[in-house]
Amino acid sequence: MSDNSFGRLLRVTTFGESHGPAIGCVLDGCPPGLALAAEDFAHDLARRATGRTRHTSQRREADAVEILSGVHEGRTTGTPLALLIRNTDQRSRDYAAIGEQFRPAHADYTYWQKYGIRDPRGGGRSSARETTMRVAAGVVAKKWLAERHGVRVRGWLSQLGEVRAVVDAGIDFDAVESNPFFWPVAAQVPELEAYMDALRKSGDSVGAEVSVVADGVPPGWGEPVYGKLDAELAAALMSINAVKGVAIGDGFDVVAQRGTAHRDEITADGFLSNHAGGILGGISSGQQVRASAAFKPTSSLRLPGRGLDVHGNAVEVVTTGRHDPCVGIRATPIVEAMTALVLMDQALRHRAQCGDVGTVAPRVPPAA
Numbered sequence: 213m214s215d216n217s218f219g220r221l222l223r224v225t226t227f228g229e230s231h232g233p234a235i236g237c238v239l240d241g242c243p244p245g246l247a248l249a250a251e252d253f254a255h256d257l258a259r260r261a262t263g264r265t266r267h268t269s270q271r272r273e274a275d276a277v278e279i280l281s282g283v284h285e286g287r288t289t290g291t292p293l294a295l296l297i298r299n300t301d302q303r304s305r306d307y308a309a310i311g312e313q314f315r316p317a318h319a320d321y322t323y324w325q326k327y328g329i330r331d332p333r334g335g336g337r338s339s340a341r342e343t344t345m346r347v348a349a350g351v352v353a354k355k356w357l358a359e360r361h362g363v364r365v366r367g368w369l370s371q372l373g374e375v376r377a378v379v380d381a382g383i384d385f386d387a388v389e390s391n392p393f394f395w396p397v398a399a400q401v402p403e404l405e406a407y408m409d410a411l412r413k414s415g416d417s418v419g420a421e422v423s424v425v426a427d428g429v430p431p432g433w434g435e436p437v438y439g440k441l442d443a444e445l446a447a448a449l450m451s452i453n454a455v456k457g458v459a460i461g462d463g464f465d466v467v468a469q470r471g472t473a474h475r476d477e478i479t480a481d482g483f484l485s486n487h488a489g490g491i492l493g494g495i496s497s498g499q500q501v502r503a504s505a506a507f508k509p510t511s512s513l514r515l516p517g518r519g520l521d522v523h524g525n526a527v528e529v530v531t532t533g534r535h536d537p538c539v540g541i542r543a544t545p546i547v548e549a550m551t552a553l554v555l556m557d558q559a560l561r562h563r564a565q566c567g568d569v570g571t572v573a574p575r576v577p578p579a580a
Contacts, residue, residue: 220439222242222556222560224238224346229342230339231299235345244287246359247287248283250277257347259545260343275297277295288352293352295345297348343453343543347545354548363428365548365555367548368388372538375404377395383425384398416509417509419509419538420543421506421540422505422540422543426500426555429499432569434491434562439561442489442491446460449547452547454510454543456507459504461489473487482576489501496558509538516530
């Protein structure tokens, strides 16, 4: 299977299946000298993990990172950084009944058509389990961005089904980190609890939107025309399992805007707005980079659905096992990770090409 790698100067390759012995990733191009230890990965991997709340799958993995290469005496060496996590809580028997069935809205049918073979256990390579290694790689990128450039990447769940976060006063990141939904409004959490309890009892699922911002990104990152920062960010977010839409800045809301309202006017005190999401012409403007990703409803349902088997016969498909009623609930650290990896790659590319470029014009301070 090709195309398991992304990035240019920071090249990330992931490997492994949901029910295989292990999953892992290799980061090639990580600069030397970054302090890194296995315990650095624990926080974000715990944020992504299943089984920590009744609102997610009850699969419980230790998610302990083994650093196989690229670190010596606690610092990265500049050689490929290899990370491994052992799978310890697989229940492959849950998938025995669907080994020869194509579940609706899954990758079963397309994998079979492409490769002529598939691993049905937990979705194999198409499982959300693969995103664990994206989060692990993102830990490295977040750490490097913060230490080298003062960049901070943070996300939150901005919509769960029909419920949207009311954030007129801004994002409360303390609230985001204090509830299982990564929700920015503490007062709305009981409503979400009741919503998810009813959804879980019904056996159905629902979609979600995850938003992310990057503060401290300097102007100049991004490569026009085919290496645009927003294009690569959109591609990275679209590569996450179950993502069906990506918005940069105001996203699809720009359709109804007038040019006079949408344009981010510039004054000596800074930009007056940020409808563009901190990216102009594919290059960072120095403002906050903003994006969001729309996640489809979970496709693994215990409610019967029509499908086919590998012989072309009509079947009724019921998916058993442990599944998320909403995959977006634990997607915030995944979205953060992919954003950080894109930003780090773009930062390295900018340094390689334009590191000697002096300030040719006054930098405009970001909007307040």
